[in-house]
Amino acid sequence: HLKALLFDVDGTLAETEELHRLAFNAAFAGQGLNWHWSQDLYRELLQVAGGRERIRAWLAQAHAHLLEQPDIDDRIAVLHRLKTDHYTAGVAAGRMALRPGVARLIGEARSAGLRLAIVTTTSRANVDALLAATLGTDWEELFDAICSGDEGLPKKPAPDAYRWTLDRLGLDGGDCVAIEDTANGVQAARAAGVPVLVTESLYSRGEDFDGALAVLSDLGEPGQPFHVVAGKDPG
Ligand code: XBP
Structure with a gap:
């Protein structure tokens, strides 16, 4: 569940x-x-x-x-x-936009009562800048746990950031799904027992995403649906 x-x-x-x-x-x-x-x-x-x-x-x-x-x-x-x-x-300065389906999925997941977390190895200042610019200055309220590079944990593909986040949420890996774009991210999530969905990005396209639930072009928006790159169509 x-x-x-x-x-x-x-x-x-x-x-x-x-x-x-x-x-x-x-x-x-x-x-x-x-x-x-x-x-x-x-x-x-x-x-x-x-x-x-x-x-x-x-x-x-x-x-x-x-x-x-x-x-x-x-x-x-x-x-x-x-x-x-x-x-x-x-x-x-407004040079970044969220990828297709990201804002929609965050909104739908919250409405459905799911909890949300950020699991990144990038610096907290970068997370703050990106999410304030795209989700608004109250963005932190959307997330129940925020793990960034500032926690000083070993970086992906090490599973530490995922383990830290699961600990904060009080959940098991199997209670969650991670959304990642790189092979390093897939390995980190899998090593923490978290199933992971990949949305390929410009720099990660063609990497070996072995172990992922599925590899998608993106999260999709009505009228411009994602396509499945590899794995079973999650429907
Ligand atoms: C993201 C990164 C980061 C950024 C740079 O990793 O690798 O290093 O490229 O961030 P992931 P900093 O998507 O796997 O979390 O310069 O702030 O370290």
Whole structure:
């Protein structure tokens, strides 16, 4: 018996990753670094969840000697703060919209008495900016638990964010359905015992979503229905 829907944020609620990529590049430029992440490179870098972790992973492959600098953690933190500022400013300027069916499903789920939660590894500032801009400043009232990167948990595909959220809700994984857009997200949810539905996003299309209930183009709106990419049509 379904009791709650657990929503990932980036790529699932909105196609945010391109704005994240531009924000990383703007932060690099702001620090006088001539580093640039192309779309192809960023698709690979997205295997590592979390902005700070992603910068570090890229340094390890592109500028490994920099990781030996004693102040490298601080320098990554500065870059990441700048990146967050660029990203949240872009979102606040209205550059992000919710994906098809997201607002409808949130409304219908609430009306049906389901509980809702956010389970993301992105920074809380990014979640606040996106959901205030798209759902309104009272958006927090819609959700019974909000897990973000600020909780300091191991990031997806680790199941910790899902376990933390289930604990907050007092529910078992099997009482819930997660909605995710990446293979990392599917693995995180499954490892916490949560069945997961995938809505493919621009950067995750074609990933291996093994273990998902189904893979959909999006959540669908009346008149522009989703299509099933893989798995059984959930009806
Ligand atoms: C989202 C992410 C995040 C964002 C950047 O993961 O991987 O890292 O790209 O966010 P998920 P921060 O959708 O699996 O939750 O820069 O704030 O870390």
